[in-house]
Amino acid sequence: MKKTVLLITSLFLLIAGCGDVSGPTDRVNISITVSPSTAGNVLSSGGDQVGANAEFLAVANEGWQFSGWTGDIESNDNPLTVELESDIALTANFEVQSNNYRFDMELSDGSNVELAFGQKPGATDSYDSGIDLESPPAPPEGVLHAWFENDGRELRSDFRNSLNSRIVWDLIVEPGETGEVEFNWTRNDGHFGGSLILTDSEGNFKIDMLETDKATLEVTSPRKLQIQFGN
Numbered sequence: 001m002k003k004t005v006l007l008i009t010s011l012f013l014l015i016a017g018c019g020d021v022s023g024p025t026d027r028v029n030i031s032i033t034v035s036p037s038t039a040g041n042v043l044s045s046g047g048d049q050v051g052a053n054a055e056f057l058a059v060a061n062e063g064w065q066f067s068g069w070t071g072d073i074e075s076n077d078n079p080l081t082v083e084l085e086s087d088i089a090l091t092a093n094f095e096v097q098s099n100n101y102r103f104d105m106e107l108s109d110g111s112n113v114e115l116a117f118g119q120k121p122g123a124t125d126s127y128d129s130g131i132d133l134e135s136p137p138a139p140p141e142g143v144l145h146a147w148f149e150n151d152g153r154e155l156r157s158d159f160r161n162s163l164n165s166r167i168v169w170d171l172i173v174e175p176g177e178t179g180e181v182e183f184n185w186t187r188n189d190g191h192f193g194g195s196l197i198l199t200d201s202e203g204n205f206k207i208d209m210l211e212t213d214k215a216t217l218e219v220t221s222p223r224k225l226q227i228q229f230g231n
Contacts, residue, residue, distance in 0.1 A: 027048045027050065028085075030084075030087075032056070032090055032091075033071070033092070039064040041058075041059050041061075042057065042092050050086075056092075058080075061094075065191070069093070071089045073088070096163070098162035099164075099190075099194070100191050101118045101187060101192040102120075102188045103118055103185050103196075104116050105117070106184045107173065108144070109177075109181050109219075110144075111139075111144045111176055114156070115146060115147070117157070117160075117227065118159050120159040124161055125160055127153050133156050135156045142176060145173075148171055149171075154172075168227070171226065171227060174222045179218060180217070182214065183198070183214060183216070196227065196229050197227070198215060200225050
């Protein structure tokens, strides 16, 4: 369902010296459609005179995100600046807001293991070829090894459905020789809304992964950890 907003600027007469009156300049009709109609609004500035630059800003309602302009102009710019030459019709398109982010994690005890996880459009909750990566073969005994366990597979990169509001990544860590593993993680740019907790399957500890970017845990035998996302 769409809603159409017709933006009409009132005509003003410019009165200059001795009572002379000049006529209005040429103006254009500007038609703005929002799709879906409940997803957001459009703010405009700059008037409607031919030759003027008008600016249109798409503002998403909660739970939505702007996805682009269609109609007489196709663009992802927001705000969108247009030089007015003739009547113009634009549609501001919105889509359901989804998470799209990546965390890179490094585990180290002298040797290193690199992992990645997050949410990505097009991903499912199971293994996705071309999105997820399987873990390499296990190293020799006594060397640190770690992976995400999902869909019966061992993964070094595990991305999930971008619309999920709750996710649990099962992280399996097999120790090296030291018995202590240092965890470091970073998040790349992208939309992320919610909490992220590093814990174990029994909930014996909880580390807020948004407040800190590192932790050291004792791992003297194979250990099942969890990364819990929620919003």
